[in-house]
Amino acid sequence: MNMPNERLKWLMLFAAVALIACGSQTLAANPPDADQKGPVFLKEPTNRIDFSNSTGAEIECKASGNPMPEIIWIRSDGTAVGDVPGLRQISSDGKLVFPPFRAEDYRQEVHAQVYACLARNQFGSIISRDVHVRAVVAQYYDTDVNKAYVIRGNAAVLKCEIPSFVADFVSVVSWHTDQNEDFLPGSEYDGKYLVLPSGELHIREVGPEDGYKSYQCRTKHRLTGETRLSATKGRLVITEPVGFKAPSFPSVASTFTIQSPKNIKLALTCEAQSYPVPIFRWYKFIEGTTRKQAVVLNDRVKQVSGTLIIKDAVVEDSGKYLCVVNNSVGGESVETVLTVTAPLSAKIDPPTQTVDFGRPAVFTCQYTGNPIKTVSWMKDGKAIGHSESVLRIESVKKEDKGMYQCFVRNDQESAEASAELKLGGRFDVPNSAREQIDWFSAAQNTKI
Numbered sequence: 001m002n003m004p005n006e007r008l009k010w011l012m013l014f015a016a017v018a019l020i021a022c023g024s025q026t027l028a029a030n031p032p033d034a035d036q037k038g039p040v041f042l043k044e045p046t047n048r049i050d051f052s053n054s055t056g057a058e059i060e061c062k063a064s065g066n067p068m069p070e071i072i073w074i075r076s077d078g079t080a081v082g083d084v085p086g087l088r089q090i091s092s093d094g095k096l097v098f099p100p101f102r103a104e105d106y107r108q109e110v111h112a113q114v115y116a117c118l119a120r121n122q123f124g125s126i127i128s129r130d131v132h133v134r135a136v137v138a139q140y141y142d143t144d145v146n147k148a149y150v151i152r153g154n155a156a157v158l159k160c161e162i163p164s165f166v167a168d169f170v171s172v173v174s175w176h177t178d179q180n181e182d183f184l185p186g187s188e189y190d191g192k193y194l195v196l197p198s199g200e201l202h203i204r205e206v207g208p209e210d211g212y213k214s215y216q217c218r219t220k221h222r223l224t225g226e227t228r229l230s231a232t233k234g235r236l237v238i239t240e241p242v243g244f245k246a247p248s249f250p251s252v253a254s255t256f257t258i259q260s261p262k263n264i265k266l267a268l269t270c271e272a273q274s275y276p277v278p279i280f281r282w283y284k285f286i287e288g289t290t291r292k293q294a295v296v297l298n299d300r301v302k303q304v305s306g307t308l309i310i311k312d313a314v315v316e317d318s319g320k321y322l323c324v325v326n327n328s329v330g331g332e333s334v335e336t337v338l339t340v341t342a343p344l345s346a347k348i349d350p351p352t353q354t355v356d357f358g359r360p361a362v363f364t365c366q367y368t369g370n371p372i373k374t375v376s377w378m379k380d381g382k383a384i385g386h387s388e389s390v391l392r393i394e395s396v397k398k399e400d401k402g403m404y405q406c407f408v409r410n411d412q413e414s415a416e417a418s419a420e421l422k423l424g425g426r427f428d429v430p431n432s433a434r435e436q437i438d439w440f441s442a443a444q445n446t447k448i
Helices: 003-029 208-212 431-447
Strands: 037-043 048-052 057-059 062-066 070-075 096-098 112-121 124-127 131-136 148-151 156-158 170-177 193-195 201-203 215-221 227-229 236-239 245-248 255-261 266-268 273-275 279-285 292-294 301-304 307-310 319-326 331-349 352-355 361-370 374-379 390-393 402-409 414-423
Touching: 037 112, 037 124, 037 402, 037 414, 048 057, 057 131, 062 112, 124 402, 124 414, 148 156, 148 273, 170 193, 208 236, 245 331, 255 266, 266 331, 331 402, 352 361, 361 374, 361 402, 361 414
Parallel strands: 048 131, 148 236, 255 331, 331 414, 352 414
Antiparallel strands: 037 062, 057 096, 070 112, 112 124, 112 131, 156 201, 170 215, 193 201, 215 227, 245 273, 266 307, 279 292, 279 319, 301 307, 319 331, 331 361, 361 390, 374 402, 402 414
16 A cells, blocks of 8 residues: 555656756766866976076966966975065066065075976966076176196197186186187187187197197176186196106096086097007997997097097987097096986876766876986875876876876976866766665565
């Protein structure tokens, strides 16, 4: 006699489940945030911002999204950056501004700091690459050229000594003698004088006449544009050989390390001297082995005396090189480890994906550059402790939606890419409803 009530309950439950299913299909066809999206950088700051206290600097950061993201500047520890009157301010359009300042107003926590730009809206947050800000206060400095000792007939290398506190900003642009000779960096390698890419003056086959000259270097400050002639004049002290001498190096170091950006010209020096004048041979070790092969000289790779010059350096030029020096008396060698750096870049595939509840999601970080030391992931500006190039979420939950970022870093720079994970409209019927269906179904079958 309770059959009508049981049937009524069953029909009501069936209608509720149908309503849920219909709603889920509607959500799947029209996700609630289909035309809305998390933030994406339109203009991201560079890794390094160097500026003079006399000029100041403005650092721009722009992002798109719907709704339009808010721009916040933070320190490397994640704390927000505020205004410091006269020294640092956030403009109304989101720029980080460092006005010109007096030398006595320099503050390390403001002017020598790692910053980042954070963009956020209701769908997530993203953080820019690290921005190393460095303000340089104009300071007086001198450069010097010291004596260089050389055995007649050997090559000499004169160095322009630049103080360490300005070495990152000052470079050699020319060399001059007291006999009105000027030597500029160039591509000719057959002459007696050569300005190396690193700024030294290379003089081949030194003779007595070279000892009567004095040499000065001229430098330029890349931030202020100021040029300066060295305060001292260097000379070559030339000695006549007395008997035979095996090759030897002026430095006791047996291995040197050079790091240089790609697409520029670089020099690997081998400053051994001997009598008779030695023969220089360059080799490169095959990566991961102790075997070496002779460096092939061509239009891009030249050898001038003991110096190896590589034009338009590429990442593949990186590795360990060996300079072997021999004459009839003996031999010596020196190793140089070269790292040719390439700008870091990253992207995530896919840049956006919509995934239903309980389904897997996969993001792949594709990156280039050299060297790459670390890979890390963040979600909405928080580290998630993942260091592989592929990020996989086995079963997507509501809290997984948001903005994901892949960061690649080395000691000099970083790069990032972002992607958005959205939730699809399809979802499973709640367990409680299933349990009710199962219960009523079992009860109905029992009665039938």
